[in-house]
Amino acid sequence: MKKKALITGITGQDGSYLAELLLEQDYDVVGVVRRSSTVTDERIDHIKDRIELVSGDLLDEGSLRQTLGEHRPQEVYNLGAQSFVQASWGQPVLTGETTALGVTRLLDAIRAVDPEIRFYQASSSEMFGKVQAVPQDEDTPFYPRSPYGVAKVYGHWITVNYRESYGMHASSGILFNHESPRRGLEFVTRKVTNGVARIKLGLDTQLSLGNLDAQRDWGYAADYVRAMWLMLQQDTPDDYVVATGETHEVRELCEIAFAVAGLNYEDHVILDERFLRPAEVDLLVGDPAKAESVLGWKREVEFSRLVEMMVESDLEALTRQLR
Numbered sequence: 001m002k003k004k005a006l007i008t009g010i011t012g013q014d015g016s017y018l019a020e021l022l023l024e025q026d027y028d029v030v031g032v033v034r035r036s037s038t039v040t041d042e043r044i045d046h047i048k049d050r051i052e053l054v055s056g057d058l059l060d061e062g063s064l065r066q067t068l069g070e071h072r073p074q075e076v077y078n079l080g081a082q083s084f085v086q087a088s089w090g091q092p093v094l095t096g097e098t099t100a101l102g103v104t105r106l107l108d109a110i111r112a113v114d115p116e117i118r119f120y121q122a123s124s125s126e127m128f129g130k131v132q133a134v135p136q137d138e139d140t141p142f143y144p145r146s147p148y149g150v151a152k153v154y155g156h157w158i159t160v161n162y163r164e165s166y167g168m169h170a171s172s173g174i175l176f177n178h179e180s181p182r183r184g185l186e187f188v189t190r191k192v193t194n195g196v197a198r199i200k201l202g203l204d205t206q207l208s209l210g211n212l213d214a215q216r217d218w219g220y221a222a223d224y225v226r227a228m229w230l231m232l233q234q235d236t237p238d239d240y241v242v243a244t245g246e247t248h249e250v251r252e253l254c255e256i257a258f259a260v261a262g263l264n265y266e267d268h269v270i271l272d273e274r275f276l277r278p279a280e281v282d283l284l285v286g287d288p289a290k291a292e293s294v295l296g297w298k299r300e301v302e303f304s305r306l307v308e309m310m311v312e313s314d315l316e317a318l319t320r321q322l323r
Contacts (some may be wrong), residue, residue: 004028006073008058008080008106010051013182014122015079016043018225023050025229030071032056032064032080043182058102064109068117075232077120078106081151085126086186088148099151100158107162107170118169118232121159124152125176125217125243125284137241137287138174156239163237171231176217176243176286178224179306181313188250189218189310192257197314199268200261201322208272212251217285219244220301220309230295243286244299256304260311 005022009015010031022029029051031044041048054071056063058080068076081099082088088095103121110117128136129145144150156172163170183190188209195207219242227242254265291297301309 002026002028003075004030004071004073005075005077006030006032006067006071007077008032008056009122010053010079011041011043012079013043013180013184013221014178014225014228015077016047016182017180017222018077018079018228019044019047019051021222021225021229023047027075028052030054030067030073032067058098058105061105061109064106065113068109068113072114073117075118075120076106076110077122077228077232078103079122081122081155082148085146085148088146088151092147095147096151096154099148100154103155104158107158107168111162111166111168115166115168118237119159119162119171120228120232121155121170121172122228123156123159123172123174123239124149125174125241125286127153127156127174128284131283134283135243135245135285135287138239138290160239169232169237171234171237172239173224173228173231174239174241174286175224175227176219176241176284178219178221178242179310180221181310182221183310189253189307190314192250192253193307193310194314194318195268196257196261196263196311197318200263200315201318203318205268207254207269208274209250209254209269210272210274212254212269212271213249215247215249215283215285217243217245217247218253218303218306219299220306223299223301227291227295227297230291230297234295238294240291240295241286241288242291242297243288244303245286245288246303247283247285248303253307256307257311260308261315 126149130143179189198204258265
């Protein structure tokens with residue numbers, strides 16, 4: 001009998017790649033989307049005829065219970081959230097309602113409908129914030145530096161709490177930054193690669209950025225969703241850091257991205273204080289040893305190749321638009 005998986009946040013970057021992976025594994029895939037007059041579904045447009053989209057909202061536990069009761073999935077992947085760190089200062093309460101309390105609503109709905117459902121929570125490296133150890137692993141204390149990071153810490157610990165209190169198969173993936181051509185334009189990686197494409201094609205001359213010295217552990221989103229799936233195939237639920245173990249400055253990201261287009265980033269990138277965070281996270285780098293040894297997970301795409309893929313995709317997309 002085919003397995004069925006339910007994904008919140010299916011229209012996002014990770015949701016689209018996870019849906020593709022699950023379809024490859026012969027799952028029936030159900031995606032939860034908020035009821036809206038317009039659904040932003042370009043990331044899943046190519047697989048919409050192979051998945052089922054249903055209305056539901058992390059702000060409404062009743063809708064979650066109804067969806068779980070109707071579709072009876074064996075696995076639930078909670079990727080839905082207000083996931084842009086910068087926006088969390090402007091919308092801290094909404095961020096808390098969706099990114100923190102939304103996890104509780106979903107876990108409680110699962111407990112009420114079918115506690116045998118296996119649950120994945122999308123935790124985040126932003127929980128480490130002002131890092132207490134380098135590199136960060138599953139035992140590194142959390143010190144979040146944004147409303148988003150604080151909300152993710154809540155979501156992480158409530159997942160642990162339901163696992164330990166109710167014996168639920170609930171796992172968290174502490175994912176470090178993961179990017180792709182499907183990343184939103186508000187994120188720095190895509191902002192850079194799209195900016196490079198616009199400058200190369202003569203649409204812009206400059207790219208405004210914040211802290212070029214900030215360091216991140218960047219991987220490829222399609223690699224990381226494999227780790228999510230592997231977590232729910234284990235006999236025992238647990239938490240795992242998913243990362244590359246390498247760190248790169250925003251400056252290096254710019255250098256590689258502009259070079260792909262035959263440009264020098266120093267001729268085009270300018271510092272704009274509007275993009276500096278009130279409390280910066282300077283160095284995030286994860287230790288994926290546990291995920292590699294227990295799950296057998298390993299990344300396949302290197303950082304420089306990831307940046308090349310993103311620039312090439314943005315150049316191709318913008319060129320099509322200009323024709």
